[in-house]
Amino acid sequence: xxxxxxxxxxxxxxxxxxxxxxxxxxxxxxxxxxxxxxxxxxxxxxxxxxxxxxxxxxxxxxxxxxxxxxxxxxxxxxxxxxxxxxxxxxxxxxxxxxxxxxxxxxxxxxxx
Amino acid sequence: xxxxxxxxxxxxxxxxxxxxxxxxxxxxxxxxxxxxxxxxxxxxxxxxxxxxxxxxxxxxxxxxxxxxxxxxxxxxxxxxxxxxxxxxxxxxxxxxxxxxxxxxxxxxxxxxx
Numbered sequence: 001x002x003x004x005x006x007x008x009x010x011x012x013x014x015x016x017x018x019x020x021x022x023x024x025x026x027x028x029x030x031x032x033x034x035x036x037x038x039x040x041x042x043x044x045x046x047x048x049x050x051x052x053x054x055x056x057x058x059x060x061x062x063x064x065x066x067x068x069x070x071x072x073x074x075x076x077x078x079x080x081x082x083x084x085x086x087x088x089x090x091x092x093x094x095x096x097x098x099x100x101x102x103x104x105x106x107x108x109x110x111x112x
Numbered sequence: 113x114x115x116x117x118x119x120x121x122x123x124x125x126x127x128x129x130x131x132x133x134x135x136x137x138x139x140x141x142x143x144x145x146x147x148x149x150x151x152x153x154x155x156x157x158x159x160x161x162x163x164x165x166x167x168x169x170x171x172x173x174x175x176x177x178x179x180x181x182x183x184x185x186x187x188x189x190x191x192x193x194x195x196x197x198x199x200x201x202x203x204x205x206x207x208x209x210x211x212x213x214x215x216x217x218x219x220x221x222x223x224x225x
Binding site: 034042097102 | 116118143145147152153154155156157160167168170171203205213214215216217218219
């Protein structure tokens with residue numbers, strides 16, 4: 001039972017354009033959401049997070065949007081850079097439970 | 113300020129052998145988490161430990177797998193009598209308390225032949 005779904009295994013965008021990565025979840029108890037970036041042969045690196053009391057959080061080129069009614073969140077990267085090419089994982093948790101539930105990831109390729 | 117250190121980076125074991133994976137958390141971190149990533153899958157939670165205590169092992173297989181985080185030394189994930197299906201990347205993460213983001217290590221890639 002996949003509680004966190006990233007339906008696009010891959011995404012390719014042109015340098016300078018916007019990258020939009022999507023994530024859906026099924027468990028309405030989740031109240032904290034995170035995005036991690038992962039390069040090959042490395043561990044995931046925390047990117048940005050959002051609490052369920054917010055609908056948007058911005059950090060530089062990265063913005064995460066949360067639509068609780070649709071149980072959907074998205075990560076926007078603008079402008080995209082070749083160094084952003086990596087696998088992006090969406091994760092969700094219930095605060096206090098300590099368990100992160102990850103999606104399967106979306107491989108982003110930013111072409112120069 | 114070293115990050116989360118995992119060793120070995122790569123581990124090859126024959127079926128039936130034991131695998132020991134080590135994780136040294138970031139300095140000052142007393143919370144350790146283990147995750148497993150099977151090929152083409154996301155990371156799956158296995159166990160959460162604080163010093164000398166297992167807090168949540170709900171993601172750990174009931175047999176052959178164990179974890180510890182002693183007062184001194186690294187956290188150890190131990191897999192006894194490994195089988196081919198145990199081949200995966202095992203990631204450790206640490207945090208300084210329950211409500212802060214966890215930092216991940218580079219992972220140990222276990223291959224069972």
